[in-house]
Amino acid sequence: MTAAGPWGLAWRRLRRNRAALLGALLLLAIAGACFLLPLGLALDPFATAPALRHAPPSGAHWLGTDALGRDLLARVLIGGRTSLAVGLAATLASVAIGVVWGGAAGLLGGAADEALMRIVDFLYGIPYMFLVVLVMLLFADTARGQALPVFVALGLVQWLTMARIVRGQVLALRGSDFVLAARATGASAARILFRHLLPNCLGPIVVYATLTVPSVIILESYLSFLGLGVELSWGQLVAEGLAVVNPIDSPWWLLAFPSGFLATTLLALNFLGDGLRDALDPRG
Amino acid sequence: MTFALLLVAALAVIASLAKLPLGATRALGAAFLAAGLFAALRHPLGDAGGALLALAMGALAHRFAPPRVLRRVAFLVPSFALLIAVTTALMYLAPGSPFAQERALAPSVEAALRERYGVPENAFGFFRIYAERLLLAGDLGPALKVQGRTVAELLAPALPVSLALGGAALLLALVLGVGLGVRAGLRPNSASDYASMGLALFGISLPAFVIGAGLVIVFALRLGWLPVAGWGGPASAVLPCVTLALPYAAVIARLARAGIVEAMRQDFVRTARAKGLPESAVVWRHALRPALLPVVSYLGPAAAGILTGSFVVETLFGVPGMGQWFVKGAINRDYPVVLGTALFYFGLVSLFNLAVDLAYAWLDPRTEQEAA
Numbered sequence: 001m002t003a004a005g006p007w008g009l010a011w012r013r014l015r016r017n018r019a020a021l022l023g024a025l026l027l028l029a030i031a032g033a034c035f036l037l038p039l040g041l042a043l044d045p046f047a048t049a050p051a052l053r054h055a056p057p058s059g060a061h062w063l064g065t066d067a068l069g070r071d072l073l074a075r076v077l078i079g080g081r082t083s084l085a086v087g088l089a090a091t092l093a094s095v096a097i098g099v100v101w102g103g104a105a106g107l108l109g110g111a112a113d114e115a116l117m118r119i120v121d122f123l124y125g126i127p128y129m130f131l132v133v134l135v136m137l138l139f140a141d142t143a144r145g146q147a148l149p150v151f152v153a154l155g156l157v158q159w160l161t162m163a164r165i166v167r168g169q170v171l172a173l174r175g176s177d178f179v180l181a182a183r184a185t186g187a188s189a190a191r192i193l194f195r196h197l198l199p200n201c202l203g204p205i206v207v208y209a210t211l212t213v214p215s216v217i218i219l220e221s222y223l224s225f226l227g228l229g230v231e232l233s234w235g236q237l238v239a240e241g242l243a244v245v246n247p248i249d250s251p252w253w254l255l256a257f258p259s260g261f262l263a264t265t266l267l268a269l270n271f272l273g274d275g276l277r278d279a280l281d282p283r284g
Numbered sequence: 285m286t287f288a289l290l291l292v293a294a295l296a297v298i299a300s301l302a303k304l305p306l307g308a309t310r311a312l313g314a315a316f317l318a319a320g321l322f323a324a325l326r327h328p329l330g331d332a333g334g335a336l337l338a339l340a341m342g343a344l345a346h347r348f349a350p351p352r353v354l355r356r357v358a359f360l361v362p363s364f365a366l367l368i369a370v371t372t373a374l375m376y377l378a379p380g381s382p383f384a385q386e387r388a389l390a391p392s393v394e395a396a397l398r399e400r401y402g403v404p405e406n407a408f409g410f411f412r413i414y415a416e417r418l419l420l421a422g423d424l425g426p427a428l429k430v431q432g433r434t435v436a437e438l439l440a441p442a443l444p445v446s447l448a449l450g451g452a453a454l455l456l457a458l459v460l461g462v463g464l465g466v467r468a469g470l471r472p473n474s475a476s477d478y479a480s481m482g483l484a485l486f487g488i489s490l491p492a493f494v495i496g497a498g499l500v501i502v503f504a505l506r507l508g509w510l511p512v513a514g515w516g517g518p519a520s521a522v523l524p525c526v527t528l529a530l531p532y533a534a535v536i537a538r539l540a541r542a543g544i545v546e547a548m549r550q551d552f553v554r555t556a557r558a559k560g561l562p563e564s565a566v567v568w569r570h571a572l573r574p575a576l577l578p579v580v581s582y583l584g585p586a587a588a589g590i591l592t593g594s595f596v597v598e599t600l601f602g603v604p605g606m607g608q609w610f611v612k613g614a615i616n617r618d619y620p621v622v623l624g625t626a627l628f629y630f631g632l633v634s635l636f637n638l639a640v641d642l643a644y645a646w647l648d649p650r651t652e653q654e655a656a
Contacts, residue, residue: 115296122363124585125637127629129592133614134371134622137378218491222596225493226611235491242497242600245505259494266489274485 020275034080043074093155098162106170203280210273313354318342376407425620446605453528461536469544487534496527543575
């Protein structure tokens with residue numbers, strides 16, 4: 001048996017977790033479908049066909065069509081690109097802010113730590129959706145329905161927990177011998193943070209980031225639902241599907257398929273996140 | 285630019301509060317409490333009565349309230365100022381104005397409107413007018429887009445609706461989550477454990493409006509047991525309340541499960557069992573209190589989340605609560621309406637966090653000793 005580092009051990013534990021593997025595979029399949037299928041099938045999410053209003057799923061339109069006769073499969077796949085991209089980009093933004101903020105607080109300590117963390121406390125007290133809506137307003141004219149403001153708004157409110165996690169880890173590691181040794185050799189604060197402390201915090205960061213992606217996708221879908229979101233995303237498609245639900249003759253596919261894709265993706269991400277947490281942090 | 289400075293200054297005040305010695309924090313917390321009560325009470329009770337009651341409450345708090353609570357109160361007043369400043373800054377930075385119409389107004393007309401409603405061109409001026417009106421007259425100002433109504437008149441009917449919906453949802457989430465979580469955690473890795481945790485994962489993963497849509501289709505459209513939407517009578521509250529509560533019940537169930545699993549491994553549980561206590565007494569008297577600490581600390585964020593979740597749920601079910609006013613106000617650039625809802629949400633979350641602090645001190649006496 002070969003010696004395995006901590007990452008090797010974690011990988012071994014992750015491989016044995018069937019739910020996490022299933023989540024990863026589902027995620028790959030959905031992402032692959034969203035990014036590759038539209039190329040192969042030459043689907044157009046915006047091509048209207050008035051004759052095909054609310055056509056149920058068929059051989060020509062696998063998932064049916066909407067009120068303007070647009071192909072739902074194309075819309076779901078292209079919308080998936082947006083939802084996944086928003087989730088990923090906003091999470092990266094939140095990781096970047098949270099790591100720098102929390103790392104600085106933990107490393108500097110004292111008054112700076114207090115100041116930085118009180119600001120986090122204050123922002124925690126404001127319901128985040130409130131901030132998201134206000135930040136979205138900033139971009140109202142320039143990019144109506146485009147993705148950038150959504151990335152910014154969601155990234156801006158999602159970094160708080162990350163900052164707390166990183167600060168806690170840095171505080172716990174700051175007094176350890178290897179940091180003392182690095183300091184004794186004259187390493188700068190930035191070098192200690194990025195070369196010595198952060199690699200040791202990577203586990204919790206990865207886990208929390210994986211769990212941030214689904215919560216950002218949910219948030220984006222709420223914004224779309226309120227009419228403030230991105231043009232053509234899963235959230236917007238679900239909202240459109242909801243609008244046509246009625247007791248007599250519902251075009252059920254308009255609600256079922258976008259919700260199905262959204263829910264499957266979120267479940268898969270949560271499975272993967274839980275598995276990663278178990279793999280990287282055997283104690284918790 | 286001036287706004288950036290204002291924000292930095294307000295943040296600096298909040299940050300420096302943290303370094304105050306305990307005695308000063310106590311005094312400041314009590315003073316802020318008295319000042320806040322005075323501002324709130326002077327209109328219903330008159331100047332003298334309000335001052336008297338506020339001073340008495342402040343003195344009582346200074347003498348008896350736990351330091352954790354006083355520290356939170358000390359943060360509250362600058363936090364409110366900061367909240368108004370941040371919200372004002374964001375709204376003024378956003379393109380568009382409350383007086384934008386299809387046909388551009390004559391500059392003199394717009395100037396007159398701005399003067400009449402207390403919404404000058406620059407954000408600083410607005411902040412000053414708003415703060416003065418709020419502190420001196422206890423007035424939330426006029427609504428800009430709903431002719432002839434004040435913000436207070438708009439929000440007053442929505443307040444009990446939002447409070448009832450949010451309170452019921454929070455209670456439901458707590459009962460459901462703790463019940464499921466404790467049940468699962470007492471028999472880890474059993475079938476019922478996997479079933480409840482699988483259910484919880486669904487609750488966390490699905491957006492509220494997908495859950496809500498599913499509930500509406502099943503219980504309102506197919507079975508016809510409950511109304512589809514609207515607000516009137518208990519039956520109409522069931523679906524919005526359940527929709528709002530489920531995601532939080534799921535998180536609470538996971539926390540309670542982890543907590544109880546951890547608690548059942550502790551030495552004091554072994555001691556309790558060794559004394560020959562029945563299992564129910566071991567769980568209820570000994571294990572439950574420490575096991576629920578993570579749930580209690582989650583209640584603050586959960587309350588904030590349920591309030592914002594209500595933006596979506598209120599829209600989905602057509603509930604006439606605060607959320608719709610915030611969303612409408614933000615889209616219409618109705619500054620006083622947005623600020624009024626902001627104050628309401630922040631105040632409610634702060635009050636709730638205070639209650640959570642008190643509950644935490646009762647559940648875990650060690651935190652009190654650390655703070656002192």
